[in-house]
Amino acid sequence: MDPASGRDQAADVLVEGAVVSSVDEPGKGSAAGGARVLECDGLVLAPGLVDLHAHLREPGGEDRETVESGTRAAAVGGYTAVAAMANTEPVADDAAVIQEVLALGARAGHCEVFPVGAITKGLAGGALAEMGEMASLGVRIFSDDGHSVPNSRLMRMAMEYSRAFDVVIAEHAQDESLTEDWQMHEGPTSALLGLVGAPSEAEEIIVSRDLLLARLTGARIHFCHLSAAGAVEMVAAAKGNGLRVTAEVTPHHLTLTDVDLVEYDTNLKVNPPLRSAEDRQALIQALAAGAIDAVATDHAPHAVQEKDREFDQAPSGTIGLETALGAVLSLVYEERLTLLRAVEAMSTAPARILGAAGQGGPVQAGCPANLVIFDPDATWIVQAPFASLSANSAFIGRTVRGKVLHTMFKGKPVVSDGTPEH
């Protein structure tokens, strides 16, 4: 399955060193003596998955995840590239932290790590962080994720400034004045459960603001984890008007809704919250049609004692690197998405948004061998132990269809038969 070349057929793929050396018809591929052969009958080979949005927690949150454990979890999930969000401690708002994360990723060697730079210093929503310095280190995405850029002027300045560099600003769209003390989506379920709700409008207001500012400034804008039908509508319309806007959606927003929270399960407490069935349908349709470009996990590890408590005391977030493919494949099985579109949304499109050369395919001679091989039919139950250091998965106990068997990073197997190599 190679969306970049449009290829959807059986093939023999030869990898030599760090690159794909040939892609031939089945049976025609010839391996030099001593080559390891992976029989992939019934399996799918695709460009390695690319995650635009993961929280690797290091520096500062090493009890919940490290770059090492997080990238291992990514590899187990079929990812060969991960963008690591900036809300670490200290915040990734300067060269020092960016270099640290790059070094940690290189040392771990499980997949490529793209540190995301903060838009504002300390994520405080005040002064701009040094975008130029971080961009020179290879940072391609800037985001204050966890927070929205708090006012229009600041967002305008950040967008205008970003135009000097080949980067994109990724917004976590949440009008925080409308979401004070929020616990879940505002709707019939929140009214029933006696939990303070965050209305969809809190996301839509910021999406609307940022689209208008993108129009004003000509900057690229990317929206993190869209969750509301109204926001999706606005993004689709903006694309139709030629704006350089992209968007991502999480596997949990594609498969779960607010009704799933009736037992106050804190693993389903996420930001943005799981919304209504109508919102979920809009997200699926938009992903299928391309109005939403990519799937991104928003992998957010939390410690057991943080989550195993009163709902309103628990932080929001779910891990997702290891379950993303299975969740998206469920939509393929429900015939809401084609397999080719699913792979494109999880690999080729995010690679393009990230500007990650060598990721997302094409799977052809001369291209870096960042590949995933998965069994689309194998079923498994989501449960601990995870490769991630944390176990707060929204999908615990569920049966998933679709399992990653092999992940190859720059020609080297990092996951074989579902198990990490190191």
Add this chain to the structure above:
Amino acid sequence: MIKHLLSMNQLSSEDVARILDTANSFREVGTRVIKKVPALRGRSVVNLFYENSTRTRISFELAAKRLSADVINFSSTGTSVAKGESLKDTALTLQAMGADAIVIRHPSSGAPYALTRWVTGNVVNAGDGTHEHPTQALLDLYTVREHLGHIDGLRVAIIGDVLHSRVARSLTFGLSMMGAETTLVGPPTLIPPDAPVWGAEVSYQMDEVLPKLDVCYMLRVQNERQQKQFFPSVREYARLYGLSRERVAALPEGAMIMHPGPMNRGVEIASEVADLPQAVMEEQVTNGIAIRMSLLYLMMSDA
């Protein structure tokens, strides 16, 4: 009877009828000189109260003691909770001590649900955040039935800060289940837009609703809500939604006035109205003990 009472929606109308009927016999116990029956002798009931409460805690304590159970009162001040012990660890400690039933009041909606994951005994929700207060609804249903003989077909208004009221939720579910017609009344900022899903009408005009009521149920309104702009002033709130002497005159004859307590006299209810004979708050309190005896008995003796 169900093992845990976390929400009114877990009960069927048959369950509710049974709890109310059983309460009749237990109410009689409260009139004796020796107010005790041996039904739960040797069983232990823990009152786990993370919120200050006078009437509910004492009510549960008396209910358990009149059934001869051993009662432990655990409040959050001056205990391990003040030292930062998690709800989970407190629950596991009580479990290790062999608590047969835990009655929990907690400021977080859903806390009783979490508790059921950590203990094997019965869990009774005595009020969780802004979610539910099932035993209050049950004693209110009982009080109404005692006065008017039935619940189905009655017209009830619940008036006040519905948004933040666990009593409003539980009572609306209970009334709907037993066939009454409920109208929720208050300023639009204090009534969830999705409230009709609970089986109730909504009105912002108290005076239009009063003339047709069998039961006028007033909710306490907290002064903090004014700080958050839910209404501009207490004065305006009392003027538009307070049960004044004039408004009582608009109620049909024989209509009941109820309030879960504690009252803000002069805000949601005029002081002299609270003392009228048709205001049955003291009966609600008495009935509360009987209802809680009934519930504990039915749940813990696995009847």
